[in-house]
Amino acid sequence: MEHLENVTGIVAALDRSNIDTDAIIPKQYLKSIRKFGFGENLFDAWRYLDHGEPGQDHSKRPLNPDFVLNQARYRDTRILLAGDNFGCGSSREHAAWAFRDYGIRVIIAPSFADIFNGNALKNGLLPVVLDETTVARLIKSVEENEGYILTIDLPSQRVITPDGEVFNFEIDAFRKHCLINGLDDIDMTLTHADEIHAYETRRREEAPWLFTDL
Amino acid sequence: MSAETLYDKLWNSHVVREEEDGTALLYIDRHLVHEVTSPQAFEGLQKNGRGLWRTATNLAVADHNVPTTDRAAGISDPISKLQVDTLDNNCAVFGVTEFDMLDPRQGIVHVIGPEQGATLPGMTVVCGDSHTSTHGALAALAFGIGTSDVEHVLATQCILQRKARNMRINITGKLPERVTGKDLILAIIGQIGTAGGTGHAIEFAGPAIRALSMEERMSVCNMAIEAGARSGLIAADDTTIDYLKGRPFAPSGELWDRAVENWRTLTSDDDAKFDVEIEMDATNLKPQVTWGTSPEMVVSVDGHVPDADTIDDPARRDGYRRALEYMGLEAGTSIFDISPDKVFIGSCTNSRIEDLRAAAAIVDGHKVASGISLAMVVPGSGLVKKQAEEEGLDKIFIDAGFSWREPGCSMCLAMNADRLEAGERCASTSNRNFEGRQGHGGRTHLVSPAMAAAAAVHGHFVDITEI
Numbered sequence: 001m002e003h004l005e006n007v008t009g010i011v012a013a014l015d016r017s018n019i020d021t022d023a024i025i026p027k028q029y030l031k032s033i034r035k036f037g038f039g040e041n042l043f044d045a046w047r048y049l050d051h052g053e054p055g056q057d058h059s060k061r062p063l064n065p066d067f068v069l070n071q072a073r074y075r076d077t078r079i080l081l082a083g084d085n086f087g088c089g090s091s092r093e094h095a096a097w098a099f100r101d102y103g104i105r106v107i108i109a110p111s112f113a114d115i116f117n118g119n120a121l122k123n124g125l126l127p128v129v130l131d132e133t134t135v136a137r138l139i140k141s142v143e144e145n146e147g148y149i150l151t152i153d154l155p156s157q158r159v160i161t162p163d164g165e166v167f168n169f170e171i172d173a174f175r176k177h178c179l180i181n182g183l184d185d186i187d188m189t190l191t192h193a194d195e196i197h198a199y200e201t202r203r204r205e206e207a208p209w210l211f212t213d214l
Numbered sequence: 215m216s217a218e219t220l221y222d223k224l225w226n227s228h229v230v231r232e233e234e235d236g237t238a239l240l241y242i243d244r245h246l247v248h249e250v251t252s253p254q255a256f257e258g259l260q261k262n263g264r265g266l267w268r269t270a271t272n273l274a275v276a277d278h279n280v281p282t283t284d285r286a287a288g289i290s291d292p293i294s295k296l297q298v299d300t301l302d303n304n305c306a307v308f309g310v311t312e313f314d315m316l317d318p319r320q321g322i323v324h325v326i327g328p329e330q331g332a333t334l335p336g337m338t339v340v341c342g343d344s345h346t347s348t349h350g351a352l353a354a355l356a357f358g359i360g361t362s363d364v365e366h367v368l369a370t371q372c373i374l375q376r377k378a379r380n381m382r383i384n385i386t387g388k389l390p391e392r393v394t395g396k397d398l399i400l401a402i403i404g405q406i407g408t409a410g411g412t413g414h415a416i417e418f419a420g421p422a423i424r425a426l427s428m429e430e431r432m433s434v435c436n437m438a439i440e441a442g443a444r445s446g447l448i449a450a451d452d453t454t455i456d457y458l459k460g461r462p463f464a465p466s467g468e469l470w471d472r473a474v475e476n477w478r479t480l481t482s483d484d485d486a487k488f489d490v491e492i493e494m495d496a497t498n499l500k501p502q503v504t505w506g507t508s509p510e511m512v513v514s515v516d517g518h519v520p521d522a523d524t525i526d527d528p529a530r531r532d533g534y535r536r537a538l539e540y541m542g543l544e545a546g547t548s549i550f551d552i553s554p555d556k557v558f559i560g561s562c563t564n565s566r567i568e569d570l571r572a573a574a575a576i577v578d579g580h581k582v583a584s585g586i587s588l589a590m591v592v593p594g595s596g597l598v599k600k601q602a603e604e605e606g607l608d609k610i611f612i613d614a615g616f617s618w619r620e621p622g623c624s625m626c627l628a629m630n631a632d633r634l635e636a637g638e639r640c641a642s643t644s645n646r647n648f649e650g651r652q653g654h655g656g657r658t659h660l661v662s663p664a665m666a667a668a669a670a671v672h673g674h675f676v677d678i679t680e681i
Contacts, residue, residue, distance in 0.1 A: 016536070017529050018408055018508050022648040027627050031279065031293045033253035033300050035361075051636075051654040054293055083529055085409035085442065089648060090627075091344040092251065093360035111409060114444050115344055118375075119360035172376065173235040185362065186264070189370045192231055192239060196267075196372060199230045199241055209465035209473040210243045210337060213270035214311045 002124040003182030007105045008151040009078030012068050013139040017083035021116060024087070024095040029054055038094055039101030043069065073146045079106045081139050084132065087116025096123040106152045108159065110135050121175045122185065128152065128159060128169045154180060217483035219380045220447050221415040224355035224480075228338050230372055239372045243337040244354075246323045247274035247310065247364070249301035250629070251342025255365035256304040266308055267371040273332050274305050274312040277322045278629045282592050282619035285315060294630065308368075321595020321621040324348040324562035328432065329595055331461025335450040335477040340367055345562045345645065347438040351431035352458070353450035353480040355415070358439065378444065379489040381414040382482070385422035387497035392678045394572070395430030396564060396643070396662040398422070399437040400502035404512040406492065411443030414490065417482060418448050422496035428457040429568035436563045437645050440509040449481035503549050503675055504647045504660040506537035511647070513549060515665070515677045521545035540649055541657050542637070549675050554641040554659065556634060557582075557589040557670040558652070560619075561626035564643035564663045565594030567601050573667035574607040576678065582615035583673030590617040590632070592624040614671065628653045641669040 029041045031054055040058040045051075047070060049062040063070045069077060080099075086109040087095060096119040099107070105125060110132040112120075120127045130138070141161070142148045151160040154176060159167040171179075178185070189196075204211050218226070230239040252274070259265070266272065279294035281287070289295040298315065305312035313320040319330065324345050327333040333349040339356035340346060342364040349356035363373055383402060389395075403410070416438050418431075426434065431448050438446025448454075455474055458464045465473045500514035511534070513520070522534035522545065538545065543552070559565070559573050570593060582589045591611050593599035599621055602608055608618045625632040626644035628651070634640050636655025643666050644651075647658035661669070668678045 015529075015532075017533055020508075020646075020648045022627075022646070022651050026650055026654075027629050030250050030629065031291075031297050033257075033297055035254040035257070045650050045654060085412070088408055088442065089344065089646060091342060091346075091358035091360055093254075093342075093362060096360070111412060113409070113442065114378075114412060115358055115360065115439075119362065122360065122362040172237060174233045174237040174374075185366050185374055186262075186369050189239060189366065189372055189374065193370075195231050195239070196241070196370065200268075200371075203241070207336065207473075207476060209334065209469050211271075212463065212465065214273050214332060214463060 001122065001182050004105060004124050004126055004154060004179045006151065006153050007078055008149060010074060010076045011079040011081060011142050011148050011150050012074040012077040013081040013142045014068060015083060015139050018085045018088055019082055020089035021087060021092050021095040022089055025092065025098045030092055030094055035097060036101060038098035039103070042098040042102045043067070078104060079108065079150050079152065080104050081135060081142060082107060082109045084110040086112050088113040091115045093119045096120045096125050099125050108135060108138065121179065124179065124182065126152065126154065126179065130159065130167055130169060134167055217485040217487065219482040219486040219488060220353065220417055220449055220480060221355065221380055222486070224336065224338065225377055228355070236376050237374055238377065240338060240375050241372055242340050242367050243271065244332060244339045245272045245367050246327055246339065246341035246346070247272055248278060248323050248341070248343060249276045249297045250278045251361050252304065252364055253297065253300045254361050255368060256308065258365045259368060264369045266368050269309050272310045272368070273327070274301060274310050275320055275323050275326055276301050276315055278623045278627065280315050280622040281630055282622050282624050282632055285620050318596040318600070321598065322562045322565060322623055324436065325565060325594030325598065328352055329461070329597060331458055331464030334458065334464065335454060335480050340373060344439045345436050347444065347446045348432050348436040348562055350435040350438065350446040351428065351448050352454055353448060353477065355445060357444040378415045379413055381411060381416045381443070381490040382488040383416055383418050384420040384491065384493045385418065385496050386420050386493060387422055387495045388425060389422055389496045389499060390679055392664055393499050393501055394662045394664070395426050395433040397499060397502045398496060399434045400504065400509065400512045400660060401499055402494065403437065403441045403509045405494065406441055408440060408508055408510045409442045411438060411441040414443050415445040415447060416441065416443040418446060423448060424451065427568055428453055429566040432566065433563050437509065440645055450477045501662060501665050501678055503665065505541065505543060505549070506534070507540055507647055507649050508537070509647060509660060511537055515549050515675055517549055519543045519545055519547040551674060552659065553585055553674040554669055555587050555638045556640045557586055557666050558625045558640055558642040558644065559590065559663050559666050560592030560594070560624050561644035562594065563645045565592060565598065567598050569643065569663040570598065570602045570607050573663040574610045576664050576667040577614045577616070577671060578610050580614055580671040582670050585673040586670055588617065589615065589670040590619055590625070592619045593621050595621050616670070625652050627651060641666045641675070
């Protein structure tokens with residue numbers, strides 16, 4: 001995956017709770033067998049006025065002028081602010097791929113759904129949890145100041161405002177290491193192949209019914 | 215050893231190694247695969263020249279894209295067809311056991327796992343699908359994963375994860391007649407919210423849970439994810455063991471006896487500590503109906519659509535307003551006065567034989583109301599369909615005017631041809647009422663199978679405990 005260390009960029013706000021993965025990338029785009037090309041269908045049902053289908057030329061579709069990412073001032077959004085329980089719903093990793101392909105690298109919200117959170121981290125997309133009051137304040141700043149920019153510094157785990165105000169955030173040490181170095185989980189796990197084999201040998205003795213071939 | 219919860223036991227028995235920060239390498243016993251979230255994973259393996267770690271523990275089936283009408287005619291949508299063909303091809307190339315579209319055992323992945331005995335107590339079970347929580351009903355640690363993890367499990371038979379916190383929801387009392395596990399889980403989500411279980415594994419316990427059939431337990435655990443929890447769990451007991459006996463992939467002979475002895479230990483210890491404990495009484499529970507665009511937006515059938523203006527929290531108030539507008543509902547409307555256009559009985563939540571029996575019992579001798587443009591029953595698997603036909607349930611549905619379909623996910627998420635049109639309202643036994651879930655602009659009301667059946671015959675929601 002693409003590594004992520006520091007992100008400085010335009011911030012947009014989607015001030016609602018429970019933004020689900022069906023809203024982030026509707027089901028018709030999940031028919032793709034590819035891992036890329038989801039950016040133009042991020043928030044498809046909110047972003048366009050018509051109903052889209054895969055294979056269409058999406059650049060010709062009518063845009064919803066009220067949707068935040070369609071507004072000129074948010075054209076280069078790289079950081080998204082949103083309400084709590086972000087990414088709830090299905091396990092579709094296409095949701096994380098859609099943000100990545102669109103160019104959004106960081107999402108800041110008071111809470112994230114577990115599966116989305118994991119999927120994001122595996123695709124160079126950083127979910128940052130800040131408390132509700134702070135997120136509300138940042139959303140207000142974004143709305144009041146055109147061109148509002150935040151800096152996310154992953155090594156020091158800080159969100160920095162243009163005024164120099166700093167908010168710290170938490171992230172698992174292991175995930176942070178993977179993000180900063182753009183590491184592939186599988187390579188790392190396979191360095192422990194001996195331990196996996198040893199586990200299997202022990203378990204086959206203890207619980208052989210778990211090892212029946214299908 | 216200190217007292218353990220069921221989740222602790224399942225977790226601890228699967229840890230291969232642990233990083234300093236608590237990230238564990240967790241061994242996966244069973245991997246279920248479907249066509250939507252696996253193609254990129256197989257492609258990744260091929261690109262990197264990797265094989266499968268343990269081929270014979272993967273079970274694949276196409277369910278999301280498959281048509282529910284004439285199977286022999288194949289899939290007409292070329293993009294859906296390519297996805298299903300890709301699964302068939304990947305399974306052939308990698309040697310994965312697959313129930314293809316024409317296999318009589320084909321069905322929804324979360325129906326066929328338990329049905330085949332491929333899901334067993336004490337296992338870790340994963341699938342690239344959030345409703346994998348369903349399998350926790352068999353005292354298995356089961357959760358949904360994304361495609362990167364699908365590839366990771368195929369290549370290493372493990373997953374990297376941090377341990378969740380323990381939550382127990384204890385249900386006292388006894389569910390009234392015709393009030394089901396589906397109503398119970400909707401009421402639980404209504405109480406704790408869609409993020410109530412985030413970061414937790416939820417164990418459902420108590421006398422009302424013990425009294426549930428396996429099918430109802432699966433409905434409850436299925437929607438643990440709608441309460442924010444990746445995993446739902448129910449301890450193993452006689453109901454679990456009786457359900458599994460004789461299933462194709464379940465152990466037999468001496469191995470069965472050894473397994474059962476082990477499964478009897480798959481309960482939380484008496485003095486086990488939970489991070490969160492919640493108690494609810496089932497005694498006076500009414501059938502539940504969702505009115506909004508999140509499963510937590512739910513009321514009893516004898517209730518009313520809420521008034522957003524009475525909500526103090528501004529974010530929640532905005533959410534309610536948006537939901538009411540999307541759903542085309544006025545505050546204060548009686549749930550009895552809501553009339554669906556379509557009725558969908560199916561999905562990994564409610565498409566098992568008992569669900570179909572409950573719906574058929576309501577439908578028997580009645581006709582679908584004139585205001586309903588389509589009422590459909592989509593069995594969860596080919597074997598559920600066959601059993602229902604042997605019991606004559608298909609005839610009851612067809613005589614009443616229902617459409618009797620082939621198994622698959624169907625209108626739960628409308629990836630195949632079954633969908634709502636914009637503005638259409640549906641009484642649905644599925645699990646998500648998100649905007650556009652059942653079709654662009656479609657409006658979903660989540661209910662139990664008997665409630666959906668009653669809405670089909672009456673043309674509006676009714677209280678099935680009163681008819």
